[in-house]
Amino acid sequence: MNRAQLENFIAYLKKENWVVFGPSKLATGKPEPIEISPYLTAHGQMPKQEPTVFIGALDQPSDLILDQRLPFYSFKKFFFPEKEILFDYRNNLLAEQDDHTKIALVGVNLLDLKAINLYDQVFEKDKYYQARRRNALIIGHAIVPNIEDNIFEYKYEEEVLEHLPFDIFLATSATKNFKIFTGSIKGQRILEAFGYTDYEHVQYSGAVKEKDKDKRMEEIEKGLVNRHNQKIWDELGKKCLECGKCSLICPTCFCFRIDDVPTAKNCGQRQRCWDSCFFKEFSEVAGPPRVDKQGRIEAGGHKFLKNPAERIHFWYYHKFVRIPEEFDFMGCVGCRRCAKVCPVGIDIFEVLKEVENS
């Protein structure tokens, strides 16, 4: 498939009522939400000055940008929106919301595809996620050879594709044409209906490669569990501002809270929205402390994660112990977006090295 055919395909999807998103917007000289860490600037570690790419709705198929740049934000919000309505409530009644918008995501990079493996596991029994997933078309993309920036050095090859969830995959070869793979019946059906048949099918065989266990994952887990080094966390705790930026931008962070938000008298929405384990209230129980009628101070407001050091440790423990134990793969895709936005220059790559060497 060449670029013109791909654009025809996107036009076809739009005609078939898919709302199509993909990397499409470039940051320009005008104020754009590019995050440049003052810490990195001060230490002369400016990231390479390539315009940052953002994911947006593809108004024109030609807007699609397919290259090696990771979009600034991941595709997370299409699978797990920052805020979603679980129920509308009126007085005492809860009414479910159903949204059946068909969304096609074009040009999902390997790392963001890996994150979808995690969502599929975590939200396996979640009605809202499953409805969204049913109505999503995932079109992955990668350039041969590999993405150099990746801290886990994944190679692009079929062995990789077999473990990624996608419907269609575009592999850009040296000739600038796309080699097309399908990863699901849905992908095949849509391509055939569009009139494209020159694809190969890759049978999805689960998120985890059976043969070779992820050695790096095991090493990091051992470092965290068997060789807990409080010094690492105390030091990080002193640096970390608990702004929560890393958890918002992280494709694999999915902590949430459930809140009732009134819209009018006696009615409103029960919402599920992103939370962050860096926030003090995250581990709080039984409301704030208060004084009872006799002037005695009521217990309450106890926080199980007491300080920044405990909270940042909780974040790492989730990604590198809890998720591996639950699903057999790491809760980090290695995109390093967290390091890019950290205002005090905490780099996950460096922290993991310390953990492994502790």
Add this chain to the structure above:
Amino acid sequence: MHNSYRTQSAKIIGISWQTNNIKLFRFEFEKKVLGHSPKIKPGQFMELSLPGFGEAPFAPCNAPDSDYIELCVRSAGRLTEKLHSMKIGDKVGLRGPYGNGWPVVENNKLPLAKQNVLIIVGGLGLVPLRTLILGKEKFLGKESKVQIFYGARNPDDMLFRHEYNLWKKNGIEIELTVDKECANWKGCVGLVTGLFDKKEVVQNSTAFLCGPPVMYRPVLEKLLAQKFEEDEILLSLERRMHCGVGVCQHCAVGPYYTCKHGPIFSWAQLKNIPSAI
């Protein structure tokens, strides 16, 4: 597809004051299946929902095999204040039960190395044990001895105090203590740990703990000094579960989720986890 956040409507059929800010609510599901009681293991919890005020986890504490559910709730925040303002006939939402619950008799045997039970509780911590106490024979067996150490701030704060005589009649020993000296109280004074020095601990027993976070460390010290093994000390952990189904991360403790793998854990499971208690 099943929606794990969908609640079942329940009607308040009884309210009684326990202390000046704690009430015991009795609920009945609106869609009742005749002859079918809600299957809840002692020590599990449910999410109570009041649209507009949110949801929070509470441990049911009613007698076993009842066709109603009882929740004992302290007025402490927006949701619980609203609940306290409600009357008989008003409706709430419930979902659950969630979690593992206390070990109970299976195939005529309590799955514990030591068959007697020492319950150590403080304040509201008595609540998740009341079902177990009321159904002692069913859950812990006829032979096992049960001893309760219960500490409250003052005599008026003691939950279910009108039932203690009934409990004693069923062969349960109960030792009480209040934080400070006060009029009309002739019993023990001091923290619940003080009871270890004043009373003889039931031999050959497994410890069941539930109380405010500050209670755990001092009680653990006492138990370990009394040669309780780490896996013979069971603790019910309090966390603010949002989802109840092991996803939202609010109740994560080391590799575990309190809502799914807990809320009851052995000390052996928790001892190496920072910020578990």
